[in-house]
Amino acid sequence: MHRHGSLRDTAETYARDVLVIGPDDVTFSVAKFFFAYGLGNTLTFPFSVGASTVLDRSRPSPAGTVRVLQEFRPTLFFGGPTYYAALLAADLPQDAFTSVRACVSAGEAFPAPLFERFTSTFDVEMLDGIGSTEMLHIFISGRPGRTRAGATGEIVAGYDAKILDDDGNPVPDGTPGNLFVRGSSAATGYWCRMATTRLVFQGDWVRTGDTYVRGEDGFYTSLGRTDDIIKAGGIWVSPPRWRSGCGSTQR
Template identity: 50%
Template sequence: MPNSDDGSTLYFNAAVDLIDHNIQAGRGGKTAVIDSRGSHTYQDLSDNVNRFANALKDMGIEPEQRIVLCLNDTIDLPVAFLGAIKAGVIPVPINTRLTEKDYKYIINDSRATALFVSDDLFSLFEGHVNDHQSLKAIVISGKKGNVENNLSALLEAESTEFSAAQTRHDDMCFWLYTSGTTGMPKGTVHLHGNLRATADLYAKQTLGVREDDIMFSAAKLFFAYGLGNGLTFPFSIGATVILLEGPPTPDAVCQILRDHSPTVFYGVPTLFGMLLASNVLPKAGEHHLRVCTSAGEALPADLLSRWQRHVGVDILDGIGSTEMLHIFISNRPGDVRPGATGKAVEGYDIRLTGDDGQVVSQGEMGALEISGPSSGLMYWNQRTKSLDTFQGPWTRAGDKYRQDEEGYYIYCGRTDDMLKVGGIYVSPFEVEGAMIEHDDVLEVAVIGKADADDLIKPKAVIVLKDASIDQNKMREDLQEYAKSKLAAYKYPRWIDFVDELPKTATGKIQRYKLRD
């Protein structure tokens, strides 16, 4: 938005940046979104974004007030998200897999003035919507709801013309709540300029997305990872995105790979493993993929190798965070290092610090800190935690890494998951990476457990590919296998077998639940 009020203030609205430029470039008739309801062009998207912005104004929702979006992945979510931004209102897309207690907390914490919710999720709000003094309106996406509070009916009544709010690059734009793996979720405040930064630096320069790409993200739009994959990146270049309304099961994902021919697929390690374990994953020559990406947890080298052999394309592993909005360290096309997260994305600076706060030497393990243009501003209403995470230009990730002699960053584990065995740090991820190579292991998580002398040693919790295997014999076999792969003090002293590991909705293993 290159206009200014006094010749010195440059306005910038993220929704204008992502949508209006596609109309101006003549892409109005091109398919922007494919969802369970059909195909939607960029003109359809633009018109409904403007309708949504007008609806908020008519509802009395003011700029900088918050609205909560608890919506499944259909066209309604990008319409609501971008429509709010265009109106200067702050959208707060939230996880659709939380509990009633979580939802009540988020509405209270954000002081939301309106709730937009998919009809199949509304039952989790019914019991407390009248308890929120700030909540002015509830709008239903889907078939339920009357004319007054049904989203489709609301949009039909509005104009397709809207003059965007005169926001600026550093104005508050949207919030994302963290997944809450260790407590109640925290609202991360992001700015209007942050979306473009991730598109320019990661999507275009690192991943190499193109206008002719068809993109599909298994990670949902309410996650920072999914928001970039399924909204920011395709709209930034006029590409097409496929949205999956339901859960990303192997059958659902593979049907999309076959029926819609995506060229870019964004996944997580757990899903890649599930797809390889299924019998429906297309092989090389049976799909149109040119690149896949992974985030959420570090990608084991063995999983990458098996994917390359079966599918015939690389997975570009990377690390991002809600606080940094998207990926800031990544492998690149043509430069994939198995077992490594890659190198810093251009535009981001990385440092690793020791317990004393000083930068560690190359090769040594340290706490990961990032400086870059997509960093969040703070956690809403969380002063102490904000100061711990957002330290001047640096953002603390909560992960331990080391950098090898060639400049690649190697994941060692979450800071609070690290084990100290005999006075030496042990990375749970290193132990997991060794054990996942065993032919009978489907998934593994390593935690610390105190022995008879109250000293911490590694313990493995494992999901077997075949649950009928003799577990006593398998326990001995796996311990010997680990000893052959690792330094002696790193092998798991105890092994438990489970049917499944506890995970967040992003696919991250919740090790604290295993410790409990």
């Protein structure tokens, strides 16, 4: 359950702080309206500054994306790692993203090898981020000129994050733990799901269900969903990141 003000809040935090969206921008989102991610990309962000957006009813495909890129020349492109991998595998023209000043990714951790291949192939900046329906959009993200393959990025202005162990105690930088976030765009809870609401919404803080580690430089790195992490021989291991070739294990 979200308040109406949450829509405004995401436009005044992520869209302003990270995207620096303006009236001359044209957005195109592979994620549709019914995702919180797509709602911001396609509606509230461009509407907040008088920018333009491209609506495409068709099922997302590399061929359809090229058509939109060539015909409407979007400046901000929104997708997820799986779709970016599909675009890379489709052998698109290297100048396909010439009009795009930044690609944005969310929905899952972005594997470092894919990040490097995509950005080098199309010479475009990739802003990876983590958001959730509970927070309505992205709250940790890479920034223009400050991106790093394999890392999600830094906290977005207007939000706070903390990493706690299973007992609820803060962990030092470099140690994995449970990611919590707070900000004005947080939902008020789940409709008719009181037990889950109490578990996830803890005062001002929202438990995301993600395992993260924060570096001393303030960059946050995903180690996967909390349920995916296992401890083998005293070492925390993230199977999804191991499979993607990101090679992340933390004690």
